[in-house]
Amino acid sequence: MTYYNNAVITKRELLVRLIKLLNDDELFEKIDRIPLEMRPRTNSPIRCCVHKDRAVIKYKIMAMLGFNISDEEDELTPLKEYAQKAIEGHSLTGDFLTVVDEACSSCVQVNYTVSNLCQGCEGRPCQVNCPKDAITVINGKANIDHQKCVNCGLCQKACPFHAIAYLPVPCEESCPVKAIRKNAEGIEIIDFDKCIHCGKCMMACPFGAISEKSQILNLFYNIKHKEEKTIAMVAPAVLSQFKANSSQILKAIKAVGFSEVIEVAEGAKLTTQNETEELQERLSEGAPFMTTSCCPSYVALTRKHIPEIQSYVSHTPSPMVYTTRMIKERFPDHKVVFIGPCLAKRREAFESKNIDYVLTTEELGAIWGALKIDVLNMDDKSCVSNSVNAESRGYAASGGVTRAIQSVLAKDNNLATQQIDGLTKKSIKLLKTYPRKAPKASFIEVMACEGGCINGPVNLAPSNVSQQTLIKAMNELVTELA
Amino acid sequence: MTDKQTYKVQICCGTMCYIMGGAEIHLLNEKLPVELKERVSIEGIPCLGNCEDNAEKAHPCVLINGETMPKASIQKIINHLLSTIH
Structure with missing residues (x-):
């Protein structure tokens, strides 16, 4: 659970400003003024002085443009140059977090x-x-x-x-896999051989010093200026993030300029079906248990930290992968963007090669803000595909995959299930014991975020609100059928 | 406290208000102190249009009994309601 704070506000304001400038064709002219405008001399500085505050803003923008802060070669390189490269789609490296060293307060060595x-x-x-x-x-x-x-x-x-x-070191304490620690200067460094892109450090740092590397500028530029046909794949968790019904949210996404908007819940149906079959097959062959594979952060965890459990992880592709396949069959020439609340999906998409961009819910909100798109101004006539069902949207909350699997099993099944609701040092320790000593449950659902994707690191709504909204989005489908 | 005063809190769900803190305000009902419980109706409404001229200073915006409160927060709303309670 993250508390809403000013570092989050700064991030969102930066995103909105960038998109506004790009939309008004003023990006190159004005991007280097953003630090001055956001941190004017008249304000009392947050850090030691206004210059430090401005430098922090500059480097946060650099990360938003998709760069590692450590890639900086010349301190005098203006943001304009990075923006140019971002728009051209400079090649991404596979690491999606970067430490803004200027912002890192190098918290205590001794607690x-x-x-x-x-x-x-x-x-x-x-x-x-x-x-x-x-x-x-x-x-x-x-x-x-x-x-x-x-x-x-x-x-x-x-x-x-x-x-x-x-005195804690918030990023280090929040990391469940000890992937972040200080260098000799006291600045935090992320070890990407260990990092599972769960995003917990980013949420924990009250200095906003850990930034995700975004594709937002490249994506928005290509839609707006190249009129590139891009299809938005919308994760069910997105529907839980706004106070509107699903059709209004999907229409507001379309209004950004996407050629089609398709719910990832369509692919989730296939995941449910195939994962259930795989589970039954494995259990009949004598396997003691199987875990889910839809959470990319968990999959990274098994690969990097619990290799012994890998043979128990389902091989069924994630809803995102199935949805991409469906889209590529129907629209082979269109680009595809995944919109969701997840940092690890950036990594999953990067590895899959089929997904061109990942946009976070937070970034979607920023685009809407900049373009003055309001969900409640969209008409609420249903535009939901009839191949989406409530169980598939339910994937977004912890327990959702389990419920979906149970919905296709016979009613009197006695499948013993278990949920790992959030990857923490403690739950990881527990998972590590399973290959040696099988758990009581034969189906284990693992979600890196406590509460599931609706509580992902790059969301907008607090988790209590998103829980209620997701249930509403699921019920919409039930009542439509009735 | 015979005739209990009631309050209407309308939260702007325009995108800018929503992403700049408005989403959090939807937790208001859970945070209401006992003396205000059952006396406040809460709803989300479309953009009020206040952000047009002075964006940074306005959001998130709420209406309390029709009166605008810019830069709202749960605590600010509760303090305001408590100050008018009789």
Whole structure:
């Protein structure tokens, strides 16, 4: 669960500004002014000074244009040049996160710090109990020697004045696979041999220092200026993100300039069917269990961190892959964009080669904002394909895949199911035990995000709201049939 | 408190308001203090058009009994409602 914050607002404002400029044909002229406009001298600076704030904005834009911050060769390269390359579709590398080093506040190396609540008492339990002899009292206040401290926390427990505070490093603590850590300068570095693109570090950093690399400019330019026929594939989670009915949302997406809008739920139907058959086959052959494979972050996890479990992961392609196949058959010359709440889908699409772009729900919102498209102004006459069913839209929430599978099984099936609702250090530990000691359940649904895709990292609505809206989007289909 | 005052909160669902914090305001009902529970009706409405002239300063926008509150947040709305409660 992320709390809504100003770093999120900055990101969205930047996206809207970029699209507005591109839409008004003023991008090259004005992109280098964005840092000045967003961080004027008259405002009190967020960081040390206005210049730092502006540099942060500049590098956040650079990431939005799809570049690694570490790729910078010349600090004087204007944003204009990066924008030009972004529009031309410079080749993406397969890593979709980048640390904006200018924004990274290089949080503490040592998590414990003595606050000014320290009374300098006679007992000095912090000093007495420190196993590493790391505490000295200087001018009547305890002081922790960072070279000696091992973050054991005994001093904090021992202090009767609660004078020792625990200071976390939010990105490192949120990463379930220890893929992010500091370099010698204290700036965070992501290890992409370990990273599963779950996006948790990006959501956790209150400095907004971890950015995703986007394709938004390239995509929007090609639709608008090259009139490239591009089909939007819409993940069911997108329907949970706006206060409108599904038809209005789908029409508002079409209004951006896509040639067709197709729900990923169409492909999900095939995933359900084939995954059920695969499950029955595997179980009849004596396999103890099978896990889902639709969450790309989980699939990356199995590949990079739990290779022993790979043979238990379903081979059935994800709804996105099936939907792409259907689209490519019907419209072989059109480009395809996946719109969803997921960072890991950027990676999945990159590997699949068939999907040209990934756009996040957040970016879709920014495009609508810039183009003044409002979902509630769309007419609500149904435009939903009759090959979409409620169970397929249900994939977007935890438990949805399980319910879809059960809907095609016989009513009296006694399939034992289990849900791993969110990849955390703890749930990963549990998954690691399964190849050695099979779980009780024979079907395991794994979602990297707690609550499922409706709570993905690049969404717009808070999870309680999106849960209700998704149920509404599913019920729409049930009532239409009745 | 014999005749209980009721309030109508309308949240702008225009895209800019929605993405700049308006989505969060839909959690208002869950955050209402006891004295306001059951007394506030909440609904989403299409863009109010306030953002036309002064975009950055307006969103997210809500209407409270027909009166505009720019740059709204759940806490701001609750404080406003509590200040007018009798």
